[in-house]
Amino acid sequence: xxxxxxxKQLLHLVFGGELESLKGVKFSDLDALDIVGIxxxxxxxxxxxxxxxxxxxxxxxxxxxxxxxxxxxxxxx
Numbered sequence: 001x002x003x004x005x006x007x008k009q010l011l012h013l014v015f016g017g018e019l020e021s022l023k024g025v026k027f028s029d030l031d032a033l034d035i036v037g038i039x040x041x042x043x044x045x046x047x048x049x050x051x052x053x054x055x056x057x058x059x060x061x062x063x064x065x066x067x068x069x070x071x072x073x074x075x076x077x
């Protein structure tokens with residue numbers, strides 16, 4: 001069953017954690033990573049990312065990221 005562009009799942013993962021330094025992307029505690037969720041498109045992932053980022057704005061070392069899972073699952077796409 002081939003997916004068309006209209007109904008293709010473009011999964012995105014939102015996660016974050018506290019960084020060791022503002023100059024890199026090395027987390028200080030991998031066990032404390034916050035896995036926010038997996039979303040069916042970028043727009044919904046962005047809403048979740050923005051919400052979590054705003055909740056942690058007082059901690060400069062806390063960062064949240066959006067990972068394009070669909071690119072990892074189907075790199076030729």
